[in-house]
Amino acid sequence: MSAAAKSEVQGQHHVETALDVPINPGSVSFQEEQDVQYKLGWRSALAITALALANCCAALTNTSNTTIRFQVASVGGANLASWIGNASFLLTLCFGPVFGFLGDRLGKKWFMVGGAAVGVVGACIAGTAHTAQRIVAGQVLSGVANAGCIVSVAASQEITPNKVRPWVMGYTQTLASSAALLGTYCAGAFVKYHTWRWSYYLNAFAYFIAGTSVALTYFPPPPTLRRQETLGNIFSGLDYIGIFLLSGSLASLVIGLTWGGTTYAWSSGQVVAATLVVGCLGLVGLAVFEMFVKTDGLLDHRLFANRNFPILLFVCTIDGMLLLGVNVLYAQEIASLFTTDAVRIAVILSPYLITSLFGCLPAGYLMARTKSYRTMLVAALIWCSLFTGLMALVTPNRLRWTYAFSTLFGIGTAVTTVIPVVALALSVPSFLLGTAGTLRISCRALGDIVGITIFTAIHSNKYAIGVRRKALLAKVLGALANPAVAPPVALEQIRPALSKATVGAVLEAVSHAQTEAWKWVWVAVSCLVAVNAVVACFANPVKERMNHHVESALEHSETRMSQMAVKKTAS
Known part of the structure; x- marks a missing residue:
């Protein structure tokens, strides 16, 4: 047999064995061609x-x-x-x-x-x-x-x-x-x-x-x-359906997790209904589709x-x-x-x-x-x-x-x-x-x-x-976090409580x-x-x-x- 013919036969054997894995989760063996002579080189x-x-x-x-x-x-x-x-x-x-x-x-x-x-x-x-x-x-x-x-x-x-x-x-x-x-x-x-x-x-x-x-x-x-x-x-x-379901579901989950607690409250409809629930339902749909339709x-x-x-x-x-x-x-x-x-x-x-x-x-x-x-x-x-x-x-x-x-x-x-x-x-x-x-x-x-x-x-x-366990700290941070009052005004309002000693206490708290x-x-x-x-x-x-x-x-x-x-x- 010529070298080219031998190569082609070997190649056909490689594909047949590599793809010989049944589409069945119960199969545990993978038949793959081996070449004990193959050596890694500079390429x-x-x-x-x-x-x-x-x-x-x-x-x-x-x-x-x-x-x-x-x-x-x-x-x-x-x-x-x-x-x-x-x-x-x-x-x-x-x-x-x-x-x-x-x-x-x-x-x-x-x-x-x-x-x-x-x-x-x-x-x-x-x-x-x-x-x-x-x-x-x-x-x-x-x-x-x-x-x-x-x-x-x-x-x-x-x-x-x-x-x-x-x-x-x-x-x-x-x-x-x-x-x-x-x-x-x-x-x-x-x-x-x-x-x-x-x-x-x-x-x-x-x-x-x-x-x-x-x-x-x-x-x-x-x-x-x-x-x-x-x-x-x-x-x-x-x-195509699996690609759409996976990408869309993951995008919904990530958007919901990013919005939650920052842009919107965790209990808001934008986070719960529009993103997290949709994302989870999409992943469930993906699992069902991949299990029973697209093997x-x-x-x-x-x-x-x-x-x-x-x-x-x-x-x-x-x-x-x-x-x-x-x-x-x-x-x-x-x-x-x-x-x-x-x-x-x-x-x-x-x-x-x-x-x-x-x-x-x-x-x-x-x-x-x-x-x-x-x-x-x-x-x-x-x-x-x-x-x-x-x-x-x-x-x-x-x-x-x-x-x-x-x-x-x-x-x-x-x-x-x-x-x-x-x-x-x-x-x-x-x-x-x-x-x-x-x-x-x-x-x-x-x-x-x-x-x-x-x-x-x-x-x-x-x-x-x-x-919350530190009353003075809660008062200071609460004043600074008030969107209706500028920070300098807020600090001026609580100045009486901020002696040098209490500033140190606030930082320590x-x-x-x-x-x-x-x-x-x-x-x-x-x-x-x-x-x-x-x-x-x-x-x-x-x-x-x-x-x-x-x-x-x-x-x-x-x-x-x-x-x-x-x-x-x-x-």
Whole structure:
């Protein structure tokens, strides 16, 4: 048999076995072609680095949110402050699964390159903005860009053999954590020494470098589903209803969670009926539609071939509440208890960010070496629960405790950032990595928004209770909060009560109320992470999947030839 004929036969075998997974949640085995001779080379190394840079864009974009209060102080529009951060999350959350679903069928490259191009435009719009509305508009484009860039996580997993995926994910997350650390320091320095606008310009530069790198280094074979179907069949079979229900439902939930308690009261019709109820009903409708009508849609039944997929989605959702939510709220706690200096805030955040960074590679190494993850994941979650709980002991006089506890729970978050991602990728068919991976990221983003909402509500409630317990503090804050009276007039009205001694008492009371409020936030975080540890105990092992299979070969080899030579079987 000729080499070309042999390659074609091998390619046909690859498609048949890769797609031989029944659309039946009861099926637990994935038959995938393996090539023990396939070796990673410089092409893969360059592509993996380029894809990691694309993933860095989302991490770097989030660091601009640490300067939101300086942005609204500069351009006004404080009522839109929450949307400066949430606009990006909303678009990423809604479009991420759509781009992942389409990427599995059409190819992932141009979603990433196109996303990066949109990101350059969005970052420049936000950086040159003179109104809060324009910043939000730029963040909307950045959210679409991040939805494309996060497809890179699945792409990097596809181009490496299954057994090497933990290493690759550790490397990818190390670069992303480095970007987060760099962005946090740069954002603080820009605010202090120049302008917050340069934080967005840095984002634009990162998008440009990432998009160019992916365009020049990433040349994969057509995805398995694309090789099996014609474009006409792919577009006619797309899950349009599922895309609409998922995007609309998630958008409604995020809008409701953003409005609630700020723009509108939680009990208002705008929040309860118009957004939260509609969003929840939409998700229920999506579940019913995907369960009984569209078996190969956004919630492809083959993703549920074992229980790992829903379990690890839950784990990633709570991890989003821990990792992303705590990133935002921890910075706020530092500002309220220790310092308002932007650079000093970044310094206090550093121990947590640094241990999160340097823990990613060891976590990937241990999983690759042991081919085991469940014990390590559960132990890391228990570790995080312990030290986030100890953060409740932090007071303005215990800065060293803050450094110690945040350093230690940062070690745990390094594990929870890497391990669930790889375990989930090894628990689903490789030709659905884009769909599975972007659903995971949307769950993390939703966890972030829900977490911030819950933790902010806890803080506000406990702070209000602490204020009411201090009669003088309540009187001062009540006067200043009166919209009918200007602050100078309000202060003049309560001047008789404000001796030098009482001013100190007021400041001490504010500090005490803030400390108590943040304590209960950390208690809530600790309890949620503990629940996550219990859920993770029920995950299945993935040792059998850590084999030589490579879904999308970049290196010149028989595997790549077979993947490139497959004939479409559909007319």
